[in-house]
Amino acid sequence: MAHRSLLPDRHRQLDFFVCDIIDTAPKDDLGSMEHPLFTLAKNPDTRIRLYEHNGNTVKIVPSVLGLATIFDKDILIYCVSQLTEAINRKRDVSRTVRLTAYDFLVATNRDTGGRSYQLLEQAFQRLTGTKIFTNIVVGGRRFREGFGLIESYRIIEKSPNHARMVAVEVTLSEWLFQAVCSQEVLTLHRDYFRLGKGLERRLYELARKHCGSQPQWKVGLALLHKKSGSSSSLKEFRRMARNICEADHLPGYLLSFDEPSDSVLFQCRSERAQARAAIRQFLDL
The missing domain is CATH 1.10.10 (Arc Repressor Mutant, subunit A)
Incomplete structure (x- = not known):
């Protein structure tokens, strides 16, 4: 009697997607381009903000560390850019991405000294702590939900003297990941x-x-x-x-x-x- 093969894994979830595509064009998601989800201030901003326009409502609630800044958003732009290019190349992608800290700093025109790695970790903390409550349409569906700008992050490697992070795993919000998969992104100028x-x-x-x-x-x-x-x-x-x-x-x-x-x-x-x-x-x- 012939053995039956297993059914195909139709919903295979990768452990993580590796950001390894060199020289990708910067990409930004349409939702956060249209709606002000980030503070423009560099100093800690701990105010709760409410934005309403044309039936869309966005409430942004900070952690005690303050709201995520528009400079913290570079992390999301980097991840979105890598995922979009991977999708265009027919590669499998995941909501959890692994990025090399040095590559990120270079791609976003940042200094690569030790202080930059400390600031990068603080950016991850603000992105995780900032919560969004919204009814914005993404991928043709209207979501009424609350979520962090990123769901979680994990520093997985450090240099031998532990002075700086080497790589990070970031789990993006389902909201942002759906925007990427639906190709709701635009290319940014490198400058x-x-x-x-x-x-x-x-x-x-x-x-x-x-x-x-x-x-x-x-x-x-x-x-x-x-x-x-x-x-x-x-x-x-x-x-x-x-x-x-x-x-x-x-x-x-x-x-x-x-x-x-x-x-x-x-x-x-x-x-x-x-x-x-x-x-x-x-x-x-």
Whole structure:
């Protein structure tokens, strides 16, 4: 009598996915690009925040260590980038990923000295401690749930003198993992990691999200203030927005402040360059 073979394992779960793809393009999930889940401040922020817009509600609750910052988000961007590239290459992926600390620091344009490894561990602590309560749609389904920005992390190796971590296993939230599997991500410019101010990074995210299918996006300052998640007053936010417009170093986008309407215009730099070329050609006729 022939022995029956085992049925196929249709839902095989890997122990972890190894972040080992070199030179991946940075990827960000649409949900956190649209909604202000991270504090822009570098100092500890322990305020509970509530964001409501177009039927979406997000409540962000910090741990005693404070809210996860937009710079802590680099960890999620790195994981999302690796997972997205692996999916594109038809590789198996898992919600738990293993990353090499040094590779992460290099990929996100950070210093690789000993202090950076200490700061990295603090970022993991804030990401784990910050809780999100939301009804945002992900993968075509509306979730009403609470979760950590990452479910857990584990430092699995240290250097011989225990001065720095070498590798880390991170379990992403189901919410973020579903966004990746549903391809709800956008590619970021590599110079995103060179932006040193939290508001610059947040405005770049909003520009990338809203100028993806149109050459420009004009938004009132009050709404931009709300969408940015900035804790500053509207008057102070207006001053900071003007300074960013004048500095003009957001990768891929040109920002201009419109005084009469108290609004900010975001334009794709390529579109702006094409417009200038057309004007020059017209004047040369």
